[in-house]
Each structure stands twice: as C-alpha cells, then as structure tokens.
Amino acid sequence: MNITDDIKYLKGIGPKKAALLQKLGIRTCYDLLTWFPRAYEDQSTLTSLAELQPGTTATTSGTVMNVQERQGGRNGRLSILTAMLGDGTGYLQVTWFNQKFLKKKLVPGARIFLTGKVEYAYGGRGQYAMSQLSSFQILKAGDSPEAQTGILPVYSATEQLNQNFFRKEMQILLGNLPELPEVVPQAIAQRYQLLPRREAFRELHNPPTLTALKTARRTLAFEELYLIQCGLLLLKKQAREGQHGIRHLENSTLVKQVMAQLPFALTDDQQQVWQDIVHDMQSPEPMRRLVQGDVGSGKTVIALLALVKTVENGYQGALMAPTEILAAQHYEKFHTSLTPLGIRVGFLSGRLTKKQREAIYTQLANHELDIVIGTHALIQEGVQFAKLGLVITDEQHRFGIAQRAALEKKGALTPDVLVMTATPIPRTMTLTVYGDLDVSQIRHLPPGRQPIRTFLRLPDRRPLIYKYVHEQLAKGRQAYVVCPLIEGSEDSDLPSAEEVYDELRYGIFYDMRVGLVHGRMKAADKEAVMQDFYKGDIKLLVSTTVIEVGVNVPNASLMVIEHADRFGLAQLHQLRGRIGRGPWQSFCILVSEGKSENARERLGIMVNTNDGFKLAEEDLRLRGPGQFFGAMQHGLPDLKIADVLSDMDILLQAREAALATLAKKSDLSFIVPILQQQYHEHFEHITDA
Ligand code: ADP
Ligand code: MG
Secondary structure, eight states, rough: OOOSSSSGSSSSSSSHHHHHHTTTTTBBBHHTOOOOSSSEEEOSEEEGGGOOOTTTTEEEEEEEEEEEEEETTSSSEEEEEEEEEEEESSSEEEEEEGGGGGGOOOTTTTTEEEEOOOOOSSSSSSEEEEEOOOEEEOTTTTTOHHOEEEEEOOOOOOSSSSSHHHHHHHHHHHOOOOOOOOOOOOHHHHHTTTTOOOHHHHHSSSSSHHHHHHHHHHHHHHHHHHHHHHHHHHHHHHHHHSSOOOOOOOOOHHHHHHHHHHHOOOHHHHHHHHHHHHHHHHHHOOOOEEEEOTTSSOOOOHHHHHHHHHHHTOEEEEESSHHHHHHHHHHHHHHHHGGGTTTTTTEEETOOOHHHHHHHHHHHTTOSSSSSEEEEEGGGGTOOSSSSSEEEEESSSOOOHHHHHHHHHTTTSEEEEEEEEEOOOOOHHHHHHTTSSSSEEEOOOOOOOOOOEEEEEOOHHHHHHHHHHHHHHHTTOHHHHHHHHBSOBBBOOOOOOHHHHHHHHHHHTTTTTTTEETTTSOHHHHHHHHHHHTTTTTOOOOOGGGGGSOOTTTTTTEEEETGGGGGGGHHHHHHHOOOOOOOOOOOEEOOOOOOHHHHHHHHHHHHOOHHHHHHHHHHHHHHHHHHHHHSSSOOOOOOOOOOTTHHHHHHHHHHHHHHHHHHHHHHHHHHHHHHHTTTTHTTTOOOOO
C-alpha cells in the first residue's frame, strides 16, 4: 500500500463510504491517517462492579444474568432492553434504547465489556445503572476483559460514518502502514527526541499508555509547527534576499524638523521602535517590521516619522487604514503638519468621485504627491506609484496578508514595509501569526495618562449614568455613546444608535450639541460629524462601531457602551481605547443586563483589566482558537494537531529548530519539497535556491 493511495482501496471502504469520506475531506489514506482523534476514552483501568462510583465514567465488565424488553416512549415505539450484569462483587443494570437486534446476543451467560457513565438505579436489583454507554463489546469465548482495556481514540464521526467505523478502519490502516518518509531532518528529530513518524501515528491512534500518547502527540505537533515555521521563515528570507531593497540615508533635515515639532518627547519604547525602523530602512534589504502596541500607545507618530524619512530620501510613502474615518483622521493630521515643510500629502478613498480619484492616480504616477493616505482604495488597479519607498498598514489585523502584499507591489521597487497593530492576539501567538515579520513592541503608554476606570451597570441605571455624563460635558469634556445597531427593528429591543441619539438630544442633552455617526451614512456626512467632534463643537457622539479603530480625540474622556454584551472582548477594548488619551481621568461604562454567564465573565474581565495583551489571552481562552482566529485574516494553514495556546513550549522549540534548518543548506533542500507538497497553497512561492 502507498500512503497516497485513494481511500477507496482500503479494506472495508467501497465507493459509497469513499464518497461519504470525501465530504469530510478524506480522499487518501494519508488524509485518514491525519484524521486525528478529537479526544480519548481512558479504558485502561477495569473497575469491578462493587467499586463503581455514581457520577463517574467507568470501564467495567460482567456476565448477563437476565434481560427484559419493553416498549416505552411517548407512543410506545421506543424499544428498551435492560440487562442485569453481575461479576461476583456486585450488580449493574444496563439499558439500551432502540437496539432490538442486541436481544439475540444478550443471552444469559454472555460476557460484556463496557464503558459508560455510572448512575443510581431506579428499582431493579442493582444499586447502580448505566444508560449512556460510550462503548461496549460482547466478549467471545476465551476473551478476557483485561485484554480489552486501553485508551480508545474518539474521532469526529457522522451518522453514516460512526465511531466504530473510524476505529475499525484506522486499525486496518495502521496494520498496513507503509514506511512514511520523515519530514523533520534526522538531526533535529534526534535533538528534540521525536519518535519516528510511523510510530507516532500508530501510538496517537492506538496509544498503549498515556505517556506514550503524550510523546506521540508531541512528535506530530512539533512536526506541524516546525513545517509552518520553516515556511514562514523562508518567506521572510526570500522577501529580503535577492531583492534590491531601498537603502535610505541617515536621518537628515526633514526628519529632524518633524521630530523637533512634535508636541511631546518620544517615550523610551517609541524611541526604541523608531531606532529599529531607522536601522531597517537604512539597510539595503527591504524592511518587514510589525509594530505592536496597545491602543493609545502612540503608533501614529512612528508612522509619521517613517513616512517623512522615505520622502526625505526622494521616495513616496503610502499609509493604508481600514476605515474611512481613520484614514481621514490620519490625513488631516499629516496634511496639517507636513504641508508647511513642503511635503505633498494626498488622500484616496472610495468616497472620492471618479474624477478626483483619477487626479490622485496621475499625481502618484508623476510623483507630484509624496505621501498618500487612504483606505482599501489604495490597492485598486489604477493606483501606480512613481517611486514607492515605504508602505504602512495601520491596524493590520483588519487586513489580510494578501491586501498588505497587494500594496507592496504598487511600485517598481521593493518598498520597505511597516505594519502596525494594537495586539488583538496574545503575545505568545505573534510568532505564528506574524512569523514572517520582525517585531517591535511599544509596551508602555505615554506618561501622564490615568488608567481608564471601567464600570458595569444594569440598564435601569441609565438615567444616573447620563446625568453624570452631562455634568462632565458641562465641565468641558466630550463623550462617546456606542450602540450595537444603527436603527431600531421590531424584532429587537436593542437600543439602536438612531433611537439613543433622539432620546439623548431631545432629553437630558437638549442644551448641548449631540452628533450621530454610523456606517450607513454618506462618507462626506460622516466626515463632517467627525470634524465637528474633533473641534469640540459636538460634545456627545452617538455611534456604532465605526469609531472602533484609531479615532483620536484626547478631550473625550467618557464612553458609554450600550448593550455591551453584544461586543467581543477585543472589540470592547478597541472601543474603550478611544478614551483615556488625555490627562483627565476617563470612565468607561458598560451597560448590560448580562444575562448569560459568558457575557458576565467577559464584561467582568473588561472591568478588571486595561491590559490588551491580557484581554486577548482571555478572549482566546473564552472563545477557543477556532473562533478567535476565524475572526482574523491571517492566511495561515489551520493547525491539525498542535494547539496554539497549550503548545507554546513546543512552538518555541519548533521555531528554534526551523531557524537551525534555514542555516543549513542540506536541511533546507530536504524541507522545501515537503513544504511545497504539504502546504502548497500557503507556501507555493518558496524555493530552496
Ligand atoms: P495608537 O497606538 O492607538 O495608534 P495614537 O498614535 O493615536 O495611538 O496616540 C494616542 C495619543 O497619544 C495621541 O493623542 C498622541 O498624540 C499621544 N501621544 C503619542 N505619543 C506620545 C508621547 N510620547 N507623549 C505624549 N503623548 C503621546
Ligand atoms: Mg492608531
């Protein structure tokens, strides 16, 4: 047998089963082999009937003493078989529903091996009962129950392809398993004490002991993480090598001027990040750097400096932001501070007319603009740069890797690349998700900020909350009110932005200017409202999540989030990051009935911490990696066996091993074909040249 053979050639699988398997994505024997157990049942200890404990799951065995059959259920159509088992130490009553065919086999004297949940028996002779069996087996003459014990794999099964089918076919496959080519170079396998692959697969599907299972799992998780790390590191290496990057010169007048004009001194962290960037930009290889820093940590000024540096060297720079509002805000800021220095800054977004857009295209192609700031519109077909030297994406987690790459291809040269994100992923995950980038972190917020204080309140407190907000606005502050929906609907009692807007402006805030901004408004209207809020004319801004990322109004020190349970943790943290940007004590009030346990737990975490890293970790824990990463566009292969949270130590080792592989020519030529084969769609551009 060949491991790449079509699954239909495996004994016990005909065309029908093969078609069903195909629906699960299992086409070859290898696909079946990597259909990893989702759990295990520990049947390694056999409990005697006298030792059973109600409420636990146990593996036991006994001899059938008598069997009863009756009809039950609402219309008497349910067949119920009840057998009394004994083993000399005690009795157990076992029930099967709708398995009439078992009656022939469950004759007195038959011996049974079974695993299930132990319950108290109602009536009957035994003290305990089992009606939820996870597995059972009628023993043949001569079989001993001890011989059946073990650790059983539990597969994701379907109605037509049940647990027993997978267990049986896996045994057939393992029994015929050919030699499998190793995918980890031998020296590395030795160094990290990995099992041979064939053995690892065998023990994973058929573990003799829990210790053996652990070793097998570790081997295969290592292999998976190692391959992905090799792929990412190769991508990173190839993006630099052979590419003629731009060698920027040392900082000169323009950069120094802008630096001198800043209204504040850079923090130590910002200083360090800026040094990293200067170093990268001045080196002949293209920069590929991620700047990670919590909301409000001051990433924008770093982007500004980097853009000025590329312009100073005679190149153009581009900054892409995920929302119109954020792009416009950056544009206003940069335009105002750079125009006096003779730097030409342009804006490009979907809201421009065709004519306006084309004017920008021409200016970019003719190098009549030095910097362009915009939304996704920057990666449209018509955009071409005369001399693109630096590409920045702000809030990268909102973009896919593909979009970032599209912008990088907009010039004839290989531009430097800077990516900024407010850490929606735990620190420990950076290596996997952004494995192809160098990372700089801003760990501390600028000085003089007071930590935001967050409260959780029931909706009946709204009058008091808004009274307090009104007082604060009267003292000169500004505030946000965030709502989950734009407009009200009949089948929802959630407060919509429009309803809350009307309630507040005609109610307690009748004497102040209240604004409304949401995603369905025309770009120009949105822009006008935001401008008035920036200027301080609008005191209270009612909005949807359109203000979630990037918006910066330091005078705003209050935020009320209506129906806070409707938002994810990462999103709440981003929203809350709009306040706490000035010298005043800021308050965030989460309004929620918080009916579900999960909602209360999430909001409780918001109240207790302002630390984005911690929140991301909690979010990942609460939602599980599937959903957490599903919401992010990272463009990485799905992990089949490794677990991003609990396998951190394996990940670090795999990364270390992958680094060693890259440095060794023979290992590299070994690994590249494997990568191309196993992760074709992710790493197809990789070569070992
Ligand atoms: P983010 O990292 O969320 O993008 P911003 O760049 O918007 O954060 O910065 C948040 C606020 O902090 C802005 O008002 C900015 O002017 C201010 N800021 C940035 N760096 C400093 C600093 N070193 N000292 C004081 N204030 C700073
Ligand atoms: Mg920002």
